[in-house]
Amino acid sequence: MTHSMHDTHGDHEHTEQCGHTAVVHEGHIDYLHEGHLHHPHEGHYDEHVIDVNAQNPASCQPMECSCGGHDASQHEQVPHGDHYDYLYQGHLHHPHGDHCDDHGSLQTR
Ligand SMILES: [Zn+2]
Ligand SMILES: [Zn+2]
Ligand SMILES: [Zn+2]
Ligand SMILES: [Zn+2]
Ligand SMILES: [Zn+2]
Ligand SMILES: [Zn+2]
Incomplete structure (x- = not known):
C-alpha cells in the first residue's frame, strides 16, 4: 500500500454525509472523489488504489x-x-x- 498524500485537496471534508460515494476498501472507508479514492488520514487525504488480486482481477473477463x-x-x-x-x-x-x-x-x- 503506497502512502501518497493528496496535497491539492482544498477545503472539502469527506464525511459519511458529504455526498461522495463511500467505498469499503480493506476494512476502511474511502471516498470516490474526481476519479480518486481518498482516505481521511490525520488531517489530510491519502490516495488509495484498489489492489489487483483474486477478488479484483485485472484480466479479460x-x-x-x-x-x-x-x-x-x-x-x-x-x-x-x-x-x-x-x-x-x-x-x-x-x-x-x-x-x-x-x-x-x-x-x-
Ligand atoms: Zn466528499
Ligand atoms: Zn483505502
Ligand atoms: Zn477528496
Ligand atoms: Zn480494473
Ligand atoms: Zn475483455
Ligand atoms: Zn460496462
Whole structure:
C-alpha cells in the first residue's frame, strides 16, 4: 500500500454525509472523489488504489453490460492497479474492445 498524500485537496471534508460515494476498501472507508479514492488520514487525504488480486482481477473477463459505453460524466472512475475502471452496478467495469471486463465487485455504502 503506497502512502501518497493528496496535497491539492482544498477545503472539502469527506464525511459519511458529504455526498461522495463511500467505498469499503480493506476494512476502511474511502471516498470516490474526481476519479480518486481518498482516505481521511490525520488531517489530510491519502490516495488509495484498489489492489489487483483474486477478488479484483485485472484480466479479460467479459460480462454483460447494458450501459452502452462508459464515460466519466455518467459513471464514477475508480483507480485499480495501473488503470481506471468505471463503477457500475457494484462492479468495476473495464471497457475492452466491444465488451466490458468484470474486474470484481466493490462494496459501497
Ligand atoms: Zn466528499
Ligand atoms: Zn483505502
Ligand atoms: Zn477528496
Ligand atoms: Zn475483455
Ligand atoms: Zn460496462
Ligand atoms: Zn480494473
